[in-house]
Amino acid sequence: MTLMTLAERKAEVDRRIEEACRRAGRDPSEVSVIAVTKYVSLERAREALAAGCLNLGENRWQDARDKWEALERESSEADEREKPVWHFIGSLQSNKAKDVVGKFTYIHSLDRLSLAEAIDRKAASLGITVPCFIQVNVSGEQSKHGLSPEGLQELAEGLRQYPAIRPVGLMTMAPHEGDPELTRPVFRRLRELRDEANRQGWFPEPLTELSMGMSNDFEVAVEEGATRVRLGTILVGKEEELM
Ligand SMILES: *Cc1c(COP(=O)(O)O)cnc(C)c1O
Numbered sequence: 001m002t003l004m005t006l007a008e009r010k011a012e013v014d015r016r017i018e019e020a021c022r023r024a025g026r027d028p029s030e031v032s033v034i035a036v037t038k039y040v041s042l043e044r045a046r047e048a049l050a051a052g053c054l055n056l057g058e059n060r061w062q063d064a065r066d067k068w069e070a071l072e073r074e075s076s077e078a079d080e081r082e083k084p085v086w087h088f089i090g091s092l093q094s095n096k097a098k099d100v101v102g103k104f105t106y107i108h109s110l111d112r113l114s115l116a117e118a119i120d121r122k123a124a125s126l127g128i129t130v131p132c133f134i135q136v137n138v139s140g141e142q143s144k145h146g147l148s149p150e151g152l153q154e155l156a157e158g159l160r161q162y163p164a165i166r167p168v169g170l171m172t173m174a175p176h177e178g179d180p181e182l183t184r185p186v187f188r189r190l191r192e193l194r195d196e197a198n199r200q201g202w203f204p205e206p207l208t209e210l211s212m213g214m215s216n217d218f219e220v221a222v223e224e225g226a227t228r229v230r231l232g233t234i235l236v237g238k239e240e241e242l243m
Contacts (some may be wrong), residue, residue, distance in 0.1 A: 024223040042158060059089050062099055086104040110165070170193060170212075194207050
C-alpha cells in the first residue's frame with residue numbers, strides 16, 4: 001500500500017469495509033473510520049483531512065498538540081463540513097483530562113471513576129457534555145488498559161454521579177494476532193457485553209457504539225458490529241514508510 005496516495009488508501013479501506021458489511025448483512029453507513037494520525041506529521045494529517053478523513057484519532061496530547069492547534073486554526077475559516085472531529089483513543093491519566101476535554105469531541109478510554117470525575121469536572125467548567133466510550137479489556141492481557149467485563153455494571157452505576165459524561169458505547173483493543181480471525185471472539189464478546197448492558201438498562205441511554213478494529217483486524221471487527229474502526233498504519237501510514 002506504500003505507493004498509494006492517501007485518497008487511494010481511503011477508497012481501498014472503504015471498499016473493504018463495504019465488503020465486510022455485505023458479508024455480515026450490515027449497512028456500511030453504520031461504520032465510520034477514525035484516521036489515527038499518531039504516527040504521522042502535521043502535513044500528513046492535513047492530507048488525511050483533505051482526503052475526507054474528518055474523524056481524527058490521537059493517543060497522547062503531547063504528540064497531538066501541534067496537529068490539533070494547526071488543523072483547528074486552519075479549519076476555523078473553512079466550511080463547517082470540513083472541520084475535523086477529534087477522538088482521544090489513548091489511555092488517559094486523570095491529571096491530563098483537563099488538556100483533552102473541550103478539544104477532543106470523543107474520549108474512547110474511560111475505564112475508571114477517578115478519570116470520570118476528572119473529565120466531568122473539566123467538562124462542567126466548560127458547560128459541555130463529553131460522549132465517552134468505556135474501554136473494556138476483553139482479552140485480559142496484562143498490557144492492555146481497560147476495565148474487566150465484570151466491572152462494567154458497577155462503573156455504569158458510578159457514572160450516574162457525573163452528568164457531564166455521556167456514555168455512548170464500548171471500546172476494546174484485541175491482541176495482535178497474525179491471523180485476524182483469532183480476534184473475532186474478543187469483538188463478539190464486546191458486542192454481547194453492550195447488548196447485555198442495554199437489555200439490563202445499566203446506562204441511562206442505550207449504548208449504540210462499538211469502537212473496535214485496527215489496521216490488522218478491522219474487517220473482522222466490522223463483521224462483529226463495530227461502528228468505529230480506528231485505522232493508523234493502513235490508512236495514513238507511518239512517517240518512516242512515507243519518507
Ligand atoms: C495506534 C492505535 C490505533 C491504530 O493502530 P493501527 O494498527 O496503526 O491501525 C488504534 N487504536 C488505538 C487505541 C491506538 O493506540
